[in-house]
Amino acid sequence: MILTKYARGWLRLSIAxxxxxxxxxxxxxKDPHADHAAMAAGQVSGASLYQFHDKFTDQNGKxxxxxxxxxxxxxxxxxxxxxxxxxxxxAAEMLRLEKNLSASQRARTRFVMISLDHERDNPxxxxxxxxxxxxxxxxxxxxxxxxxxxxxxxxxxxxxKKLDNGEYSHSSLFTxxxxxxxxxxxxxxxxxxxENFKAKIEP
Amino acid sequence: MVLIPSNSFRPFDLKKEQKPVFIxxxxxxxxxxxxxDFAAFIAKHPQWKKENVPAIKADTGYLKNVDLSPRQNNIxxxxxxxxxxxxxxxxxxxRLPTLYEWEYVATFNKWDARPQTNERILSWFGKPNAMxxxxxxxxxxxxxxxxxxxxxxxxxxxxxxxxxxVTGDSRADTDSESNLFCGATTLSGSDxxxxxxxxxxxxxxxxxxxxxxxNLGFRCAKEAK
Amino acid sequence: xxxxxxxSLGLAIALSVTACGVKEEKAILAHAxxxxxxxxxxxxxxxxxxxxxxxxxxxxADGVEYTFWTFGGTVPGPMIRVREGDDVEFTLSNHPTSKxxxxxDLHAVTGPGGGAAASLTSPGHSSKFSFKAINAGLxxxxxxxxxxGMHIANGMYGLILVExxxxxxxxxxxxxxxxxxxxxxxxxxxxxxQPFDMNKALDEKPDYVVFNGSVGSMTGDKALKTxxxxxxxxxxxNGGPNLVSSFHVIGEIFxxxxxxxxxxxxxxxxxxxxxxxxxxxxVEFKMxxxxxxxxxxxxxxxxxxxxxxxxxxxxxxxxTKIYSGKQADTVYLGEGGxxxxxxxxxxxxxxxxxxxxxxxxxxxxxxxxxxxxxxxEGQGVPKAFPPLxxxxxxxxxxxxxxxxxxxxxxxxxxxxxxKYDSVMPALGLSDEDIASxxxxxxxxxxxxxxxxxxxxxxxxxxxx
Numbered sequence: 001m002i003l004t005k006y007a008r009g010w011l012r013l014s015i016a017x018x019x020x021x022x023x024x025x026x027x028x029x030k031d032p033h034a035d036h037a038a039m040a041a042g043q044v045s046g047a048s049l050y051q052f053h054d055k056f057t058d059q060n061g062k063x064x065x066x067x068x069x070x071x072x073x074x075x076x077x078x079x080x081x082x083x084x085x086x087x088x089x090x091a092a093e094m095l096r097l098e099k100n101l102s103a104s105q106r107a108r109t110r111f112v113m114i115s116l117d118h119e120r121d122n123p124x125x126x127x128x129x130x131x132x133x134x135x136x137x138x139x140x141x142x143x144x145x146x147x148x149x150x151x152x153x154x155x156x157x158x159x160x161k162k163l164d165n166g167e168y169s170h171s172s173l174f175t176x177x178x179x180x181x182x183x184x185x186x187x188x189x190x191x192x193x194x195e196n197f198k199a200k201i202e203p
Numbered sequence: 204m205v206l207i208p209s210n211s212f213r214p215f216d217l218k219k220e221q222k223p224v225f226i227x228x229x230x231x232x233x234x235x236x237x238x239x240d241f242a243a244f245i246a247k248h249p250q251w252k253k254e255n256v257p258a259i260k261a262d263t264g265y266l267k268n269v270d271l272s273p274r275q276n277n278i279x280x281x282x283x284x285x286x287x288x289x290x291x292x293x294x295x296x297x298r299l300p301t302l303y304e305w306e307y308v309a310t311f312n313k314w315d316a317r318p319q320t321n322e323r324i325l326s327w328f329g330k331p332n333a334m335x336x337x338x339x340x341x342x343x344x345x346x347x348x349x350x351x352x353x354x355x356x357x358x359x360x361x362x363x364x365x366x367x368x369v370t371g372d373s374r375a376d377t378d379s380e381s382n383l384f385c386g387a388t389t390l391s392g393s394d395x396x397x398x399x400x401x402x403x404x405x406x407x408x409x410x411x412x413x414x415x416x417x418n419l420g421f422r423c424a425k426e427a428k
Numbered sequence: 429x430x431x432x433x434x435x436s437l438g439l440a441i442a443l444s445v446t447a448c449g450v451k452e453e454k455a456i457l458a459h460a461x462x463x464x465x466x467x468x469x470x471x472x473x474x475x476x477x478x479x480x481x482x483x484x485x486x487x488x489a490d491g492v493e494y495t496f497w498t499f500g501g502t503v504p505g506p507m508i509r510v511r512e513g514d515d516v517e518f519t520l521s522n523h524p525t526s527k528x529x530x531x532x533d534l535h536a537v538t539g540p541g542g543g544a545a546a547s548l549t550s551p552g553h554s555s556k557f558s559f560k561a562i563n564a565g566l567x568x569x570x571x572x573x574x575x576x577g578m579h580i581a582n583g584m585y586g587l588i589l590v591e592x593x594x595x596x597x598x599x600x601x602x603x604x605x606x607x608x609x610x611x612x613x614x615x616x617x618x619x620x621x622q623p624f625d626m627n628k629a630l631d632e633k634p635d636y637v638v639f640n641g642s643v644g645s646m647t648g649d650k651a652l653k654t655x656x657x658x659x660x661x662x663x664x665x666n667g668g669p670n671l672v673s674s675f676h677v678i679g680e681i682f683x684x685x686x687x688x689x690x691x692x693x694x695x696x697x698x699x700x701x702x703x704x705x706x707x708x709x710x711v712e713f714k715m716x717x718x719x720x721x722x723x724x725x726x727x728x729x730x731x732x733x734x735x736x737x738x739x740x741x742x743x744x745x746x747x748t749k750i751y752s753g754k755q756a757d758t759v760y761l762g763e764g765g766x767x768x769x770x771x772x773x774x775x776x777x778x779x780x781x782x783x784x785x786x787x788x789x790x791x792x793x794x795x796x797x798x799x800x801x802x803x804x805e806g807q808g809v810p811k812a813f814p815p816l817x818x819x820x821x822x823x824x825x826x827x828x829x830x831x832x833x834x835x836x837x838x839x840x841x842x843x844x845x846x847k848y849d850s851v852m853p854a855l856g857l858s859d860e861d862i863a864s865x866x867x868x869x870x871x872x873x874x875x876x877x878x879x880x881x882x883x884x885x886x887x888x889x890x891x892x
């Protein structure tokens with residue numbers, strides 16, 4: 001069928017409408033900013049982890065309150081430096097996640113590991129772990145008082161217990177916090193789904 | 204409060220080859236906290252009023268359906284989160300009992316495993332719940348050391364509730380290579396007939412710090428000089 | 429010309445909307461014995477399943493109550509129906525009145541714990557997880573929170589059907605039946621709210637073995653109904669927690685069996701099929717002859733003494749070529765011929781004294797002891813068990829009725845102009861119980877009335 005100029009015009013219009021509707025309905029990405037739409041600067045929502053005002057110390061000995069992490073996405077897990085069972089794997093998974101983010105996503109994300117071992121994991125021990133696991137500049141390792149650790153673990157849903165021999169038994173849980181500190185994704189166990197995490201971080 | 208003397212103790216989740224746990228002497232509340240107690244606490248610490256507590260410290264069930272008017276002082280306090288319970292005890296110069304401290308008193312000399320007692324404890328699990336009734340303090344069982352209501356009334360928060368690493372019955376627990384758990388103390392259960400204890404451990408592992416529940420309350424403990 | 433363009437424009441919009449329209453559907457759940465409708469879509473979709481766990485008091489048998497822990501408020505929990513390849517998004521909510529945390533292990537899930545680890549839910553909270561139904565088949569789901577035995581024993585199980593990609597063949601009626609046991613402090617029949625008995629569960633000695641969560645769930649007006657000519661399919665599950673079932677429908681043969689709920693129609697012409705604890709089976713057969721068909725666990729004491737009995741009715745034209753009137757009772761009593769004695773129950777603590785009390789107590793005894801054969805309105809089973817309703821045989825001679833309850837009966841009798849030649853076992857009832865149940869029957873269903881006392885019974889007993 002040979003189309004007249006008139007018909008071609010209408011065909012182009014149909015295709016244009018088709019494409020417009022497709023792009024509107026299909027695969028509409030969720031607005032990653034939807035979490036902190038109502039947040040004014042310096043204000044933190046009730047569901048945010050930054051409601052905890054505990055003081056932690058990072059691998060360089062600098063004192064840090066959790067809300068200082070706000071503004072970036074945070075992937076957080078708990079570990080301890082002398083752990084040889086799954087903590088190396090937790091670190092490796094976080095590295096793998098970091099590697100698979102786009103450059104702009106990496107710039108927006110901080111990887112935080114909080115130590116369960118308030119007695120032994122001082123800044124030197126944390127630095128040793130970073131060297132051993134070859135963690136990048138995107139990583140912040142924290143240690144704190146046992147009360148603080150217990151409170152944050154209870155908010156994240158991580159179970160842990162100190163054993164007779166000084167080791168810790170603990171669950172493996174990766175949590176993604178929004179720039180405002182709210183939990184937007186969690187993965188229990190190992191073998192994180194990189195796609196799921198990537199989808200929640202603004203490109 | 205009741206003084207609990209120092210002793211060694213084999214908790215439910217201890218493996219055969221592990222040494223018993225040492226419980227240093229401590230004081231524990233004779234009864235769990237009542238609604239009147241908690242109402243007085245909120246009055247003095249308004250940051251724990253429902254409208255002032257952030258969601259991460261207490262979920263939407265916080266104080267729901269709880270009558271906080273100080274008419275009676277024998278209704279047990281429930282619908283409180285772990286953070287709220289900790290704050291209450293801290294305000295009294297106390298703390299929550301640890302899991303082992305709580306379990307030690309609750310299973311002292313295996314009093315809870317005696318057939319008649321165990322039956323009464325298990326039958327509490329079988330009774331249906333009425334949402335609007337508050338349970339009466341003192342209506343639970345009394346331990347040999349004189350501590351009331353550890354069984355048959357409510358579940359109770361402990362300071363390290365999230366040290367329980369049981370998920371289901373045998374799924375991740377017995378598998379030492381399991382992805383979910385680091386270390387060896389996943390719950391194996393030394394006495395499988397002691398289902399009540401098994402259920403307490405299971406209940407604790409389903410909780411997060413901000414959770415509240417119709418059957419979930421607490422009592423405080425303190426160092427003994 | 430304009431019309432053609434108008435249509436192509438409309439088609440473009442319609443296509444675009446449907447091409448990426450809502451590709452997810454909410455699963456239709458059905459409570460036993462109903463089955464969710466056959467899936468009439470082609471291909472796969474995302475299925476949303478929302479299930480609630482709730483602890484509630486309910487009827488286990490007449491006069492017997494139990495605190496059930498349930499999925500969806502019923503025992504068994506509702507049946508879920510999806511297709512091989514579907515993505516399932518599962519939300520489990522634990523009602524705030526629950527005392528216990530609960531979770532779910534679906535045998536259809538490939539993944540750690542079958543979903544149990546991901547779904548542990550505290551009272552008043554919800555958990556969500558997703559899985560792909562990569563294997564077709566009929567699968568059990570159950571709560572797997574420690575201690576698992578107790579959660580299952582209290583009623584937390586159900587079935588999920590993952591249809592193969594081409595679906596299942598068309599039938600006229602589908603039914604969902606799930607067998608399970610209950611372990612109570614009191615004996616079978618002891619009234620009141622019965623607590624769970626841990627020791628009996630550990631010893632695997634149940635007081636009740638039932639279909640669909642209670643005694644009589646598929647009898648009387650709750651019997652399953654079909655028509656002659658119907659092709660019927662049963663999705664059979666076994667929640668356990670302990671026993672294996674020997675599933676049989678009296679008077680029918682399974683034309684096809686999907687053994688253990690797999691995807692192969694791998695056996696034909698089966699009388700009784702095994703359903704493992706925590707397992708399933710699918711059976712298909714055609715209703716050829718009208719009548720009542722009794723659904724049983726062929727470990728037969730479970731059927732008559734513990735409640736594993738249901739009824740399937742077929743209505744329609746008789747087909748005497750297939751069934752001329754042979755009796756079905758030989759199957760019930762195994763060897764047949766000899767009169768069995770069923771061990772007596774211990775005497776009840778509270779004795780009925782007045783006629784009204786006897787009638788009330790008699791009604792209860794009828795329900796636990798007589799109803800299985802004589803049916804819930806005394807109508808009996810044609811050609812098998814005589815009716816007690818408006819029964820000329822019964823009303824003619826009370827002494828004879830007492831004798832039958834004491835000793836049982838063999839040999840041919842005529843009741844309401846029909847001949848019956850069955851075997852009734854000696855039930856080993858006490859004098860009080862015989863007096864009560866006879867008084868009840870005589871004063872119900874148009875019978876002649878009157879009263880039978882324990883003294884009357886004792887007199888008959890000593891006369892032999």
